[in-house]
Amino acid sequence: MDELLDRTTAQTYASWFRALADPTRVQIVEYLARHARPMSVGEIVAAVGLAQSTVSQHLKILTEVRFVLVEPVGTARHYRINDTCVGCFPSAADVVMGRPAPSPNGAC
Secondary structure (H helix, E strand, O other), X not given: OOOOOOHHHHHHHXXXXXXXXXXXXXXXXXXXXXXXXXXXXXXXXXXXXOOHHHHHHHHHHHHHOOOEEEEEXXXXXXXXXXXXXXXXXXXXXXXXXXOOOOXXXXXX
């Protein structure tokens, strides 16, 4: 009999998928990944076209699961994609279809 994905890994993946369950958060992650540099909230707001408070709430959720890292720059905060997590984030198809998926590690 085939083994189930272990519970801890399944919970980790579920938290990641929940974090990406909003189209704006997917757009923010994609934008940061494509630009590959730290960005201010203002830059992200300009790209997404939403209020600063809304973008900040989305960034908070993305930083909680470590897709996005925050760096203090003076009194501002800059956000960047967490490149380490890109390598350990499985595609939904991999997990759901039982294909091998990378194991999450402490860096993700």
